[in-house]
Each structure stands twice: as C-alpha cells, then as structure tokens.
Amino acid sequence: MFRTRPLVKASLENMAVFLSRLHHVSLHVSNVEKIASDLVSKFKFRLVATRLTDRSTQLAFRKGAAVFVVSERPTHSHARMNERLLDVADPRRAGAGKHRQGNPTACLYDVSPCHPVDTVSNVCFEVEDVERSFKVLSHLGCSFLVPPTTVQDENGLMTYLVVRSVVGNVCHTLIDRTRYDGPFLPGFDVAGKGWSSEEEDVTCPITHFDHITYATPRKTTHQIMRWYEKLFGFQRFFIDRDEDMDEGFVINQEGIGLRLTAMEYWKCSKAGIILPSVDKKEPDCKFVIAESLPEQGSNQVDTFLQEHRSPGIQHIGLYTKNIASTAHAMAEAGVQFFSPPPAYYTEVGKQQEIEEAGHSPQMLAQHGILLDTDLHQGPSPQTTSSESRRYLLQVFTKPIFDEDTFFLELIERRGATGFGEGNIRALWRSVQAYMENERSNPQRAETSKTAQTVQS
Numbered sequence: 419m420f421r422t423r424p425l426v427k428a429s430l431e432n433m434a435v436f437l438s439r440l441h442h443v444s445l446h447v448s449n450v451e452k453i454a455s456d457l458v459s460k461f462k463f464r465l466v467a468t469r470l471t472d473r474s475t476q477l478a479f480r481k482g483a484a485v486f487v488v489s490e491r492p493t494h495s496h497a498r499m500n501e502r503l504l505d506v507a508d509p510r511r512a513g514a515g516k517h518r519q520g521n522p523t524a525c526l527y528d529v530s531p532c533h534p535v536d537t538v539s540n541v542c543f544e545v546e547d548v549e550r551s552f553k554v555l556s557h558l559g560c561s562f563l564v565p566p567t568t569v570q571d572e573n574g575l576m577t578y579l580v581v582r583s584v585v586g587n588v589c590h591t592l593i594d595r596t597r598y599d600g601p602f603l604p605g606f607d608v609a610g611k612g613w614s615s616e617e618e619d620v621t622c623p624i625t626h627f628d629h630i631t632y633a634t635p636r637k638t639t640h641q642i643m644r645w646y647e648k649l650f651g652f653q654r655f656f657i658d659r660d661e662d663m664d665e666g667f668v669i670n671q672e673g674i675g676l677r678l679t680a681m682e683y684w685k686c687s688k689a690g691i692i693l694p695s696v697d698k699k700e701p702d703c704k705f706v707i708a709e710s711l712p713e714q715g716s717n718q719v720d721t722f723l724q725e726h727r728s729p730g731i732q733h734i735g736l737y738t739k740n741i742a743s744t745a746h747a748m749a750e751a752g753v754q755f756f757s758p759p760p761a762y763y764t765e766v767g768k769q770q771e772i773e774e775a776g777h778s779p780q781m782l783a784q785h786g787i788l789l790d791t792d793l794h795q796g797p798s799p800q801t802t803s804s805e806s807r808r809y810l811l812q813v814f815t816k817p818i819f820d821e822d823t824f825f826l827e828l829i830e831r832r833g834a835t836g837f838g839e840g841n842i843r844a845l846w847r848s849v850q851a852y853m854e855n856e857r858s859n860p861q862r863a864e865t866s867k868t869a870q871t872v873q874s
C-alpha cells in the first residue's frame with residue numbers, strides 16, 4: 419500500500435517536519451504487570467499487541483484512537499513473567515503456549531531509558547517520510563537517539579527514528595507507516611481480539627488523547643515552544659482570549675503560581691497542503707506547558723519535578739463523549755479521582771453555572787467532576803440558543819505510578835477549547851491537600867486515598 423506524497427516544493431531551509439498524527443504514547447515502568455492490569459481493568463483499555471523478547475516486554479493498549487505502549491523499565495532481570503503478564507491483561511489466553519520472538523532488540527520504536535522512576539517518556543508521531551524528516555531535523559541541528567531504522571514483517575516495512583526533545587526525558591519517535599499494511603507495528607504480535615474489533619463502548623466512550631501536559635522548571639516555556647515551533651511547526655494555541663502572547667495564561671495568587679501555555683501541531687490544511695493519508699476528521703492532541711512560578715511556594719509542578727527527577731509529561735487528558743458515565747465506571751473499577759472542596763458544588767455561582775449547562779451538581783460531585791464555562795466565546799454555530807454556552811467538564815485521577823508524578827484526566831468538551839482555567843484553583847487545593855497529607859503521613863494517606871476531599 420503506497421500512498422502519494424504531498425507536492426511541496428521547498429528546500430530544507432526554514433522547513434519543519436510535518437506531523438500527520440499522534441500514533442501512541444510510551445510508558446516505561448518497573449511493574450508492567452500492575453500498569454497493564456490497571457489499564458485494562460480500571461481504565462478500560464484493551465490489550466491489542468505485544469512484543470515479548472528475552473530483553474524486553476512491550477504491550478500496546480488501545481481505547482479509540484488513544485494508544486499506550488507500556489514497556490518494562492530495565493531495573494531487574496527480564497526473562498521472567500511475560501506469560502503471567504499476558505494472562506493478567508488478557509485472561510482468556512491463560513494457559514496458552516509460549517510466545518517469544520527472535521528479535522532481541524530492547525524497546526523497539528523507542529529507547530530504553532535509564533530513568534530512575536516510572537515515566538511517560540515518548541510521544542510517537544506518524545510522518546510522511548522518515549528519511550526526509552531525518553534530513554530536515556539534522557539540518558536544524560537535532561540529535562538523534564535512533565537514526566532512521568527499518569523494521570519489517572510479513573505486512574511490509576516501517577521506518578522510524580527517535581529524537582530527544584528539550585523537555586527532560588521526553589523523546590519523540592517518528593514513524594512512517596506508508597509502506598506498512600499491518601494493524602500496529604512490525605515486531606508486535608496481535609493480542610486479544612486484535613486491533614480493529616473494538617465495539618463502541620457506550621459506558622466509557624473515550625475516543626482520543628485530548629492533550630498532553632508537560633511539567634517544566636521556571637523560565638523554560640519559551641525555549642520549549644521555540645523548539646517545537648522550529649522542528650515540528652507547532653503553533654501557539656491561546657488558552658484564553660485575554661492571554662498575553664509572551665506570558666501565557668498566568669495564575670499567581672492565593673498560593674497558586676502557574677503559567678500555562680499551549681501549542682498545537684502543524685495543521686497541514688492551514689498551509690494549503692493536503693496529506694492524503696491523514697483522516698481530516700480525526701481530532702488532534704494539544705500540548706500544554708505547565709511552569710510553576712516562584713512567588714507562591716511549592717506546588718504540584720514542583721512536586722512532579724522533584725519526584726520524577728526531571729521535567730516531563732505530568733498528565734494526559736483523555737477525551738470522553740460522556741464524562742459522568744466514564745468516571746462512574748472507572749470509579750466502580752477502583753480508579754481514584756481528586757475531589758474539589760465540597761463547597762465547589764454548593765457555591766451559588768458554580769451551582770447555577772452547572773445547572774444552566776444542564777447538569778446536576780450532585781451528580782458531578784459524586785465523582786469530583788469540575789465544570790468550566792468559556793465566558794468569552796459566543797454561541798457555538800452547532801448549538802441552539804438554549805444550549806449556547808460553551809463549557810467543558812473534567813476530572814483528574816490520582817497519580818497512577820508509585821510516585822506523585824503522572825496522572826490521567828478525563829475531559830468532555832461541550833464547545834470549550836481551553837483546559838479548565840476556571841477550575842485550576844479548586845483542583846490545585848485538592849491536589850495540594852493530598853500531597854501534604856501523603857507527605858506527613860504516607861501510610862494513612864495510602865488507606866484514605868479513595869474518599870479524599872478538602873475544605874475550601
């Protein structure tokens with residue numbers, strides 16, 4: 419299956435690499451078994467592909483277009499529990515025979531990071547041409563962790579490279595799928611019911627990654643934005659209409675010191691370029707840089723930087739078409755969410771805002787779901803006047819690794835395009851209380867994780 423390439427006449431000069439779409443996000447963890455089991459039983463992802471060798475374990479999980487690849491962090495001897503792992507993630511195959519591969523390369527499509535704690539460290543993108551991307555990026559002075567490398571199986575060829583970003587341990591793998599006809603990536607075996615058998619999940623309708631948020635040290639936002647702009651043509655995405663071009667969206671009061679700046683990747687349509695392989699209906703994923711500001715004391719971005727031991731991916735927003743039902747199903751399965759102060763739902767303004775959006779404060783309170791109305795935008799063209807408000811609903815899980823680092827967010831957008839700026843104070847207080855509680859009394863915090871709320 420060969421696809422045509424865009425007819426772009428341009429030299430390498432001043433040229434960025436066009437990203438077609440986000441392909442998957444990689445997690446590197448010490449206990450693959452635990453994360454695999456959580457992704458399946460709690461977050462309702464499906465195991466779709468595996469790569470098991472004597473040197474590596476890589477498992478791919480999918481929900482809609484959101485794909486996580488979980489790799490074992492090289493901490494201890496490897497040739498062990500692969501069989502058990504697969505049985506945990508896919509109980510129907512328990513007792514099946516051994517299934518090992520000959521290719522010994524550790525961490526295909528990635529590098530094996532020597533990171534001291536569990537981490538989400540690779541965002542893999544599809545591009546149209548890896549060799550050309552390599553030339554463009556080399557020209558821009560980029561350093562590569564893996565130069566263009568081709569992997570092959572019975573379904574065709576796949577070329578990839580891995581580049582290091584300027585955000586801590588975050589890397590980007592660029593893959594070119596145009597000569598590959600298999601469901602996932604060469605080197606992986608299909609697992610479970612396979613890639614494409616997904617039935618619509620009406621209870622947990624997660625469709626894609628909505629945004630990826632980096633936690634970064636003070637005064638690093640501009641350098642990061644420049645890097646993504648130069649290499650991948652990222653453009654600034656204004657979170658708020660009143661946001662300052664240089665400053666980003668800043669909250670710097672009442673103990674909260676945070677700068678948020680968002681970027682979106684090159685939209686080919688904006689430049690009049692048509693990439694035939696890109697499904698234009700597929701939504702894209704934004705990138706948010708969260709930088710902590712010094713005046714208000716230590717905060718959750720600082721906690722991430724300390725516990726993760728470097729800047730990196732702090733959280734990922736999973737887009738859902740129905741947050742109430744998704745949060746309910748996940749909570750039933752054992753996912754722990756942060757709850758805002760109880761007063762959040764009874765405050766007159768918020769209560770009215772929630773009711774006017776057609777939701778019940780009690781129902782949102784049940785799972786700690788926050789609602790943020792976009793006050794600046796006019797009515798959406800698709801809505802009638804009675805539902806002309808644009809808002810979003812979001813809820814945050816507690817950190818999913820042992821350290822207070824990475825967490826997931828569920829987000830349902832009803833026309834609003836921001837990241838819940840109005841909710842940050844409520845969220846911030848609940849996270850802060852959780853972290854303080856956990857630090858002062860780790861054992862008690864562990865047992866009380868489920869029902870945590872704080873006073874406003």
Ligand SMILES: O=C(O)C(=O)Cc1ccc(O)cc1
Nearest residue numbers: 629631678706708718719837
């Ligand atoms: O920007 C985002 O993605 C948000 O969801 C807002 C946010 C950013 C960083 C935090 O530590 C907490 C909330």
Ligand SMILES: [Fe+2]
Nearest residue numbers: 631735827837
């Ligand atoms: Fe977020």
